[in-house]
Amino acid sequence: MRGEMLRDESMSRHVSWRAGGVAQRVYQPADLADLQMFLQQTPADEPLLAVGLGSNLLVRDGGFRGTVLLFVGALAELRMEGDLIYAQAGVAGAKLARFAAANHLCGAEFFVGIPGTLGGMLAMNAGCYGGETWQKVQRVQVLTRSGKLLERTAQEYDIGYRHAALRKESDEFFVGAWLRFEQGSADAARVAIKALMEKRSASQPLQLPNCGSVFRNPPGDYAARLIESCGLKGKRIGGAQVSEKHANFIVNAGEATATDIEDLVNEVRATVLRQTGVELHTEVKIVGEYKS
Ligand SMILES: Cc1cc2nc3c(=O)[nH]c(=O)nc-3n(C[C@H](O)[C@H](O)[C@H](O)COP(=O)(O)OP(=O)(O)OC[C@H]3O[C@@H](n4cnc5c(N)ncnc54)[C@H](O)[C@@H]3O)c2cc1C
The missing domain is CATH 3.30.465.10 (Uridine Diphospho-n-acetylenolpyruvylglucosamine Reductase; domain 3)
Structure with missing residues (x-):
């Protein structure tokens, strides 16, 4: 294998929220043929997670038990x-x-x-x-x-x-x-x-780490409009904050943990449901283990 294997790698380095837990293994293949060989040799029960630029992804603070496959910088033709x-x-x-x-x-x-x-x-x-x-x-x-x-x-x-x-x-x-x-x-x-x-x-609040729109727009409406109408702009849990600039963005306003971010996601979802009756669904993918 010609790629690079990292162990106990913090996924905060690989996701745009700049927060989150550790992956047991991270493999960055050298190229497509190398990735193919890696997969052929990987046991069928090894959990695998594909990661691009991590701009829609959060790995919980308890980390990812398995191997992350890093595509960025590798499959670049x-x-x-x-x-x-x-x-x-x-x-x-x-x-x-x-x-x-x-x-x-x-x-x-x-x-x-x-x-x-x-x-x-x-x-x-x-x-x-x-x-x-x-x-x-x-x-x-x-x-x-x-x-x-x-x-x-x-x-x-x-x-x-x-x-x-x-x-x-x-x-x-x-x-x-x-x-x-x-x-x-x-x-x-x-x-x-x-x-x-x-x-x-x-x-968009591009100066602070974020993951783009956190929630999908519900049919016929906008998640940002609903969140703003509930007075949630600026709402903060730990280092995670609902952006003042765009209500469907949660920013890492400094040292946010994945737990802060997920707690805020859940708080926003619950408040919007309570106040408007609309259930929001996340667009961002949240994976991995809770920190015990
Ligand atoms: C500032 C900002 C603005 C954004 N604006 C938009 C927007 O306008 N529209 C929009 O749609 N999104 C937007 N996003 C969200 C995000 O950029 C997109 O969802 C993008 O497609 C994620 O790509 P990624 O490579 O970063 O994927 P990742 O975040 O690395 O992964 C996202 C999901 O895709 C899976 N995945 C990644 N690579 C592969 C692969 N090769 N094969 C199979 N599965 C894979 C992952 O396992 C994960 O489930 C925005 C994000 C930010 C931070």
């Missing part, structure tokens, strides 16, 4: 294949948006504001400003738990709002995708990218 873009799962959204623009393709601009990897964006069907990841997918490349490399089409997935799962239950990781965009003007795409970046920094 990005190229044109005919009129499609082939990108590996570790490629970041901003890089993908700029690569598409440089190749006179439009429709990829929205990726610039999503601080995740393609793998995480496929897993979440990430999107914003009218664009969604799976709208652009021609086919994906996956590795099964046992290290088999497969290609799949969108029809094999149950795809919805911030959700994508195989129709048949399975244990697979996204390792790449072929994406289709319209031909367009590189300059127009660059202008759109700049405008989206400005819109984001005006509306």
